[in-house]
Amino acid sequence: MEATSRTQAETLPIPFDNSYARLPESFFSRVDPTPVEAPVLIRFNRALAEELGLDVARLEADGAAIFSGNTLLPGAEPLAMAYSGHQFGGFNPQLGDGRAILLGEVVDCTGRRRDIQLKGAGPTPYSRRGDGRAALGPVLREYIVSEAMQALGLPTTRALAAVVTGEPVYRETVEPGAVLTRVAASHIRVGTFQFHAARDDRAGVKALADHAIARHYPDLANDPQPYLAFLSAFADRQASLIARWLSIGFIHGVMNTDNVAISGETIDFGPCAFLDAYDPAKVFSSIDRNGRYAYAAQPGIGQWNLARLAETLLPLLDPDEEAAVTAANGVLKAYGERFQHHWLAAMRAKLGLSTPQDGDLDLVQDLLTHMHQEEADFTLTFRRLADLAADPSTEDRFTALFRNPASTSLWLDRWRRRVGAEGRSPTDTAAAMRTVNPAFIPRNHRIEQAIAAARTDADFSPFDALLRVLARPYDDQPEMSPFAEPPAPGEEVLRTFCGT
Numbered sequence: 001m002e003a004t005s006r007t008q009a010e011t012l013p014i015p016f017d018n019s020y021a022r023l024p025e026s027f028f029s030r031v032d033p034t035p036v037e038a039p040v041l042i043r044f045n046r047a048l049a050e051e052l053g054l055d056v057a058r059l060e061a062d063g064a065a066i067f068s069g070n071t072l073l074p075g076a077e078p079l080a081m082a083y084s085g086h087q088f089g090g091f092n093p094q095l096g097d098g099r100a101i102l103l104g105e106v107v108d109c110t111g112r113r114r115d116i117q118l119k120g121a122g123p124t125p126y127s128r129r130g131d132g133r134a135a136l137g138p139v140l141r142e143y144i145v146s147e148a149m150q151a152l153g154l155p156t157t158r159a160l161a162a163v164v165t166g167e168p169v170y171r172e173t174v175e176p177g178a179v180l181t182r183v184a185a186s187h188i189r190v191g192t193f194q195f196h197a198a199r200d201d202r203a204g205v206k207a208l209a210d211h212a213i214a215r216h217y218p219d220l221a222n223d224p225q226p227y228l229a230f231l232s233a234f235a236d237r238q239a240s241l242i243a244r245w246l247s248i249g250f251i252h253g254v255m256n257t258d259n260v261a262i263s264g265e266t267i268d269f270g271p272c273a274f275l276d277a278y279d280p281a282k283v284f285s286s287i288d289r290n291g292r293y294a295y296a297a298q299p300g301i302g303q304w305n306l307a308r309l310a311e312t313l314l315p316l317l318d319p320d321e322e323a324a325v326t327a328a329n330g331v332l333k334a335y336g337e338r339f340q341h342h343w344l345a346a347m348r349a350k351l352g353l354s355t356p357q358d359g360d361l362d363l364v365q366d367l368l369t370h371m372h373q374e375e376a377d378f379t380l381t382f383r384r385l386a387d388l389a390a391d392p393s394t395e396d397r398f399t400a401l402f403r404n405p406a407s408t409s410l411w412l413d414r415w416r417r418r419v420g421a422e423g424r425s426p427t428d429t430a431a432a433m434r435t436v437n438p439a440f441i442p443r444n445h446r447i448e449q450a451i452a453a454a455r456t457d458a459d460f461s462p463f464d465a466l467l468r469v470l471a472r473p474y475d476d477q478p479e480m481s482p483f484a485e486p487p488a489p490g491e492e493v494l495r496t497f498c499g500t
């Protein structure tokens with residue numbers, strides 16, 4: 001029996017094995033995608049499909065029907081997940097997948113379980129007044145940025161495919177409709193825990209925690225205090241993730257608790273953006289009027305979100321409420337230290353320092369302060385510092401990034417002395433720096449150009465070009481050097497939008 005079903009699963013184009021659909025029915029609503037008029041496959045991520053163990057030839061041939069939701073493959077158990085969430089600090093008990101439908105899960109070639117979800121696949125019981133659809137622009141944006149994050153080496157959801165639906169969606173203007181196929185370690189969010197806690201469903205919180213531990217933190221299953229260990233491990237992943245966001249100049253833009261994945265992956269690429277000139281107070285999102293999710297606010301918001309998860313777990317931490325609160329507070333406090341540790345480690349590496357020394361924090365912070373004052377481009381500053389580590393004759397290219405180039409000399413002297421004391425060869429230092437200081441990031445103006453060409457002329461070549469260059473962000477690609485440049489005057493993107 002077992003053997004038969006396994007053989008059968010192996011011959012399916014997507015060998016589904018759906019653990020979430022086996023959780024209590026209160027966790028989700030079963031709902032099929034709504035078929036669309038005239039789907040066309042824009043892009044299929046062959047490498048990811050292979051990693052997931054999917055039938056690449058079949059998916060490539062029938063991609064338009066499959067990745068639009070028009071054809072449901074055997075083994076899929078479509079459902080919309082229930083969740084709540086704090087949005088900009090205010091609690092909304094009733095969110096859930098309003099335009100996303102989980103088709104099911106697969107176990108990839110390394111044994112990792114991954115969700116396959118259609119985003120923009122039609123209304124669900126959680127759609128409220130929304131149409132359940134996605135516009136082409138946000139779909140391309142998520143495709144580009146999530147795949148760039150993967151290539152940059154950060155934990156992230158992935159993009160398996162994008163289709164246009166042949167149907168319009170109505171936003172501020174009429175937009176082409178599209179569907180993104182998203183792959184994630186899971187779509188369980190802080191808000192998923194809040195959903196059950198808000199209903200005082202303790203059994204639900206426990207079942208979800210057990211599922212999340214088994215799936216994302218399997219080493220903790222036998223811990224004497226598995227729920228505290230889970231909270232603490234999540235805190236560390238969150239601290240590490242946000243430190244890495246800062247280290248590449250990423251602003252998530254909408255760190256609501258429903259957009260925080262329990263797996264520790266980056267999820268929900270709505271109004272996200274990368275810094276050009278360094279400014280810790282930078283905000284791009286049109287709806288973030290008070291800068292709640294500004295670049296440098298992200299670590300603190302990570303802790304705020306962690307506190308919201310901790311609240312849902314209190315009854316599992318200790319039967320005595322006071323003891324539970326004390327335990328949770330210990331994790332919250334440790335988060336601050338963990339963040340600082342991960343961040344300083346990342347920034348040291350960016351400066352080419354392989355061993356910790358007193359004074360490193362000042363060296364990092366003084367550079368950042370200077371970059372801010374002098375409006376230096378975040379990405380190019382570090383990339384050209386790597387060039388400078390190998391070749392002193394490139395100093396002018398580095399200093400030219402600062403409004404007043406001469407102002408960098410004192411800091412550069414300190415940095416040279418500090419790097420010199422490490423005893424690594426200049427070539428080795430530069431090579432190490434180039435593995436953490438990307439040459440290419442998804443610059444906002446490039447994303448907008450790719451979207452504009454696709455939307456107005458159905459020209460996907462800028463989108464394809466951008467994906468190609470961002471697949472190797474740490475390699476110099478001289479023929480692609482315009483993609484490394486910040487926006488020219490007039491090209492700057494001032495605002496980004498959720499695009500819902």
Ligand code: AMP
Pocket residue numbers: 095096097098099100126127128129130131132133134258259268270498500
């Ligand atoms: P987001 O801003 O993408 O994190 O979405 C917040 C909430 O709004 C989630 O519950 C989404 O499912 C829901 N939502 C966003 N866009 C739509 C839409 N077009 N139709 C239905 N629900 C939506």
Ligand code: MG
Pocket residue numbers: 258259268
């Ligand atoms: Mg969301």
